[in-house]
Amino acid sequence: MSSPVPRWSAVVTVGPYALLAILAGVTVVGKLSEGESPLIDLVLCALAAAWMLWVFTLHPAWRERPPVMAVFFTVLIVITAVLVIRNPWFGLFTPAGYVYAFRVLRWPWEVAGVAAVAVVSATAQAYGIDKTTWIGLVTYVAVVVANVVPMCGFAWFARRSALQNEERERALQEVREANRRLAATLAENAALHEQLLAQAREAGVHDERQRMAREIHDTLAQGLTGIVSQLRAAAHTGEDPAGWRRHIEAATTLARESLAEARRSVHALRPEPLQSARLSEAVAGVAERWSALYEIPVQVTTTGTARPMRPEAEVTLLRTAQEALANVAKHARATRVGVTLSYLDHEVALDVRDDGCGFDPDQLGDDAAGGLRADRGGFGLVAMRQRIEGLSGTLQIESEPGTGTGISARVPAERAEVCA
Incomplete structure (x- = not known):
């Protein structure tokens, strides 16, 4: 033209x-x-x-x-x-x-x-x-x-x-x-910012749902399982009032603890055992109460020099110990359990081993060794893995039929921030 x-x-x-x-x-x-x-x-x-x-x-x-x-x-x-x-x-x-x-x-x-x-x-x-x-x-x-x-x-x-x-x-x-391109870029960035905010909100909702699911499983589900076990045991005591009373008191104690944990989970607070004790003492307390509840001896060992950790790391290791012991009670038919908390140079490790019946991870799917599928009754292990990997840690599960099961969780040993 x-x-x-x-x-x-x-x-x-x-x-x-x-x-x-x-x-x-x-x-x-x-x-x-x-x-x-x-x-x-x-x-x-x-x-x-x-x-x-x-x-x-x-x-x-x-x-x-x-x-x-x-x-x-x-x-x-x-x-x-x-x-x-x-x-x-x-x-x-x-x-x-x-x-x-x-x-x-x-x-x-x-x-x-x-x-x-x-x-x-x-x-x-x-x-x-x-x-x-x-x-x-x-x-x-x-x-x-x-x-x-x-x-x-x-x-x-x-x-x-x-x-x-x-x-x-x-x-x-x-x-x-240049001004036109800048205006277009600003408009595009504004739209992208809105999109990122929406995705962040969705991710936050998803993470909160996952957290609540894990907390409910680690508190209410385990507590209700223990209550059901104690009530069943009480129903089979027959003419033994002392045994019946002991199981009822244990079920009542579990109900109170589960209620307290549920309230703390809702408010995103630390688990009750960590409110007034260090991680090693909290793990020992959980193991002691579990042993008294299921009448299975537990040996708790702490190695290395105990030191303060980030609260989320302590919560994760404590929940791992609770979940591992709950699985032993439900599936292992074990006669003894060992819990080891190891403070290493750059990480802290928690190992839970039992002498129960064990299982073949390959029979539960390709991802059994790294965390059982939720649709096959393994949500506890899935939640356990999610917690640990969220802290850049690792979770290993070793088991064979007739040889017991070992669970090893490791998280970075980052020190807790100390306020001046």
């Missing part, structure tokens, strides 16, 4: 015709007063007007064609030069030549056009000088130089100013484009 034709002012489109008409009238008056014929001058004026009318005025699209405009300007300057040689007052038509040189010629031909007009103007100014003598010739050259140098210098400065304007306009356009 061709570029739109620029609009020209009346000075450019009408001025040359008016100036040419005035000079033609002056010529007619002057020639007739001197008794000469103005016919040739009028023909030249008509030719110049017709040339401007046809090439420039009636065909505005040609103004955007540099070759056509170069021919137009050359022919017009030749006609003007002839008129100046015949009548010096036609030097007053050279301003139209300057206007055309600046408007229709491209750089660097613009300088050549301006110089040509300046020579014609200087010729008109030096019309009365005798050019047959060397003094007259030098004077004529000086007049030409006095016209050409300033006008060409003006053309050079005008070109430089135009380039600076184009550069500023290009810079402004780049700034506008």
